[in-house]
Amino acid sequence: MKTYRLTMRIEAGDEIEPARVRQAIYDACDDAPFGFQVVAVTEEPRCPRHGRPHSGPGAGLGGSAPSVARWLGDIRTYFPGSVVQVMQRDAIDRLGLAALLLEPEMLEAVEADVHLVGTLLSLNKAMPEETKETARAVVRKVVEELEKRLASRTRTTLTGALDRSARISRPRHHDIDWNRTIAANLRHYLPEYRTIVPERLVGYGRASQAVKKEVVLCVDQSGSMAASVVYASVFGAVLASMRSLATRLVVFDTAVVDLTDKLEDPVDVLFGTQLGGGTDINRALAYCQSRITRPADTVVVLISDLYEGGIKDEMLKRVAAMKAAGVQFVTLLALSDEGAPSYDREHAAALAALGAPAFACTPDLFPDVMAAALEKGTIPIPEGAAA
Numbered sequence: 001m002k003t004y005r006l007t008m009r010i011e012a013g014d015e016i017e018p019a020r021v022r023q024a025i026y027d028a029c030d031d032a033p034f035g036f037q038v039v040a041v042t043e044e045p046r047c048p049r050h051g052r053p054h055s056g057p058g059a060g061l062g063g064s065a066p067s068v069a070r071w072l073g074d075i076r077t078y079f080p081g082s083v084v085q086v087m088q089r090d091a092i093d094r095l096g097l098a099a100l101l102l103e104p105e106m107l108e109a110v111e112a113d114v115h116l117v118g119t120l121l122s123l124n125k126a127m128p129e130e131t132k133e134t135a136r137a138v139v140r141k142v143v144e145e146l147e148k149r150l151a152s153r154t155r156t157t158l159t160g161a162l163d164r165s166a167r168i169s170r171p172r173h174h175d176i177d178w179n180r181t182i183a184a185n186l187r188h189y190l191p192e193y194r195t196i197v198p199e200r201l202v203g204y205g206r207a208s209q210a211v212k213k214e215v216v217l218c219v220d221q222s223g224s225m226a227a228s229v230v231y232a233s234v235f236g237a238v239l240a241s242m243r244s245l246a247t248r249l250v251v252f253d254t255a256v257v258d259l260t261d262k263l264e265d266p267v268d269v270l271f272g273t274q275l276g277g278g279t280d281i282n283r284a285l286a287y288c289q290s291r292i293t294r295p296a297d298t299v300v301v302l303i304s305d306l307y308e309g310g311i312k313d314e315m316l317k318r319v320a321a322m323k324a325a326g327v328q329f330v331t332l333l334a335l336s337d338e339g340a341p342s343y344d345r346e347h348a349a350a351l352a353a354l355g356a357p358a359f360a361c362t363p364d365l366f367p368d369v370m371a372a373a374l375e376k377g378t379i380p381i382p383e384g385a386a387a
Contacts (some may be wrong), residue, residue: 118226161371171203220304227336252284253277280310296326331358
């Protein structure tokens with residue numbers, strides 16, 4: 001005996017109750033040559049962006065997963081990858097196709113990108129076992145592409161920053177840090193000669209195998225931060241591969257999870273996250289603060305839209321305390337290519353007032369932001385991106 005599963009979408013007036021829908025289905029199929037059971041009748045969720053049901057009237061790509069899978073395969077044939085990704089995101093959002101991604105044949109048909117990874121992670125707990133291996137393969141493909149794009153430049157940029165952050169007092173000529181040398185010798189200015197006598201030289205150090213700096217990535221895993229979680233996981237793995245950095249990755253909603261032990265494989269990191277839920281930034285920062293052993297050599301990067309469900313005043317006090325101890329603190333309202341994010345402007349302004357800049361950052365800018373933070377320099381904030 002075969003068993004089939006049928007997915008239907010029924011449009012009905014607001015006055016029609018689920019029980020009436022169920023009975024209508026049984027009545028209509030009274031003469032069917034098979035037995036069946038209506039397992040559930042649930043109201044379709046509305047799209048938060050458009051305020052209407054995900055599957056609008058007249059919008060259809062066929063009634064079965066194989067048909068949609070064929071459509072996804074077809075558009076990959078006729079359109080460039082960037083266009084395919086936009087069409088997929090629109091279909092998943094407006095047509096309510098997220099549940100269909102639980103089917104292996106669907107995953108094999110889609111064009112993998114950061115947004116698809118975010119959707120898969122949000123479905124992780126509902127994903128059947130036979131789909132998980134396919135999902136991991138899709139996620140790994142995207143992660144490897146991101147690493148190929150970002151890893152080399154990140155390592156090069158940060159290695160240079162770490163070298164420059166290690167100061168020496170007897171540098172060779174080409175290793176002299178002239179800005180710091182001048183600042184250190186201003187008291188030796190001779191006005192009659194309009195010159196400074198540099199009694200003490202300050203120079204750049206060179207690479208060593210010892211850990212020079214500690215980095216803590218504290219990442220909000222609420223649903224709106226999906227793309228940022230993907231990029232943060234990739235960057236976390238890249239930073240963890242650098243011997244002169246001790247990197248910690250912490251993700252949070254209302255609970256806090258330390259994923260540092262998974263940083264060798266960003267795919268494991270991503271499947272260790274749980275997108276959605278509330279937000280308690282204060283609790284997450286409390287955990288991060290408790291793990292800081294060398295505040296003067298530590299950079300904390302909070303990646304969050306700052307919609308705080310915890311205690312706001314405590315959160316700000318905690319940031320102020322870390323700053324006072326010497327921690328370099330940066331807030332990224334988003335780490336993605338998606339443009340200006342939605343964020344809590346009041347909290348962002350309060351952090352900026354503490355000297356902890358809050359701004360949206362693209363993945364391509366992130367290495368420069370980290371380099372400036374490691375050197376305790378001026379953070380390169382894009383025009384119009386700051387809170």
